């Protein structure tokens with residue numbers, strides 16, 4: 158067996174020890190005589206798996222006790238509709254901060270449910286930075302302010318945690334799409350009303366959606382919100398109103414245990430900083446490649462870069478693949494290359510990429 162360095166934006170590489178443990182437990186989980194996929198979600202074995210996963214996530218992110226953790230389905234794109242259906246209550250307007258493709262998509266979806274006010278947008282500068290909070294123009298009475306704190310496609314990450322109290326609007330809940338950087342860095346959950354993300358980047362298999370919601374925001378759903386997507390119903394039933402994505406929760410639980418063994422979020426954040434510094438440092442020192450994002454807002458997880466001579470793109474992709482470095486092609490809306498370096502990508506993988514890039518450039522000098 159030989160595994161590649163996988164730079165996919167998601168579904169993405171998982172920690173190898175997690176995959177090995179899942180393989181070992183595939184046919185018989187802890188003597189149950191069956192695998193996790195075959196278990197009743199209400200049986201004591203799976204209940205213990207789900208409870209441990211939730212407790213470990215709560216510990217890793219220091220989720221305060223007045224927040225509920227929900228294991229849902231539908232992915233982040235479904236949440237773009239589920240959020241307004243749940244948080245609008247009596248209000249008519251929601252505010253959106255647009256920093257790239259994912260927040261753009263979210264505000265478009267929200268228009269099906271409410272009026273949308275664009276509180277700030279980085280579109281004018283080609284989504285190369287995050288508008289500072291002092292420039293956010295909130296509407297008079299928004300149900301929430303939506304942010305995407307790491308834009309996976311553009312490679313733009315908030316260099317600050319949104320704190321509406323600093324602009325005198327602390328009463329408005331902040332919603333954050335954290336799909337592509339959850340668990341990669343410390344986060345102060347108490348600054349947000351709701352955080353959500355699909356699992357398939359930093360957590361586990363596609364199909365599991367994580368929602369962390371402050372409990373005073375439950376019970377505000379619009380009347381035609383599907384019951385299975387009503388946060389209060391999901392919370393009241395311990396994420397088991399409908400059958401949850403059991404295998405995804407199990408793998409997520411193994412990833413959380415792996416993260417705890419690495420030393421938790423603070424330790425993985427230090428590694429993520431080292432990885433990002435290595436790759437951006439190389440890009441900045443090179444006259445062969447470039448990254449075009451404002452250095453203050455560069456994502457530690459998703460690193461888009463361009464060859465200055467774009468005619469070499471196909472050769473770069475073919476040769477990197479032959480060297481065991483895969484999924485480096487940039488998103489079609491951006492072009493160029495993109496290396497996604499989530500928690501499961503070790504420093505050695507980023508070093509292998511930089512070594513290849515240096516060699517590729519040298520052979521064309």
Ligand code: PMP
Nearest residue numbers: 232233234235259309336337355
């Ligand atoms: N938001 C962000 C930040 C993402 O990276 C993605 C997936 N790439 C999505 C939303 C959409 O997620 P899904 O396809 O799981 O609905």
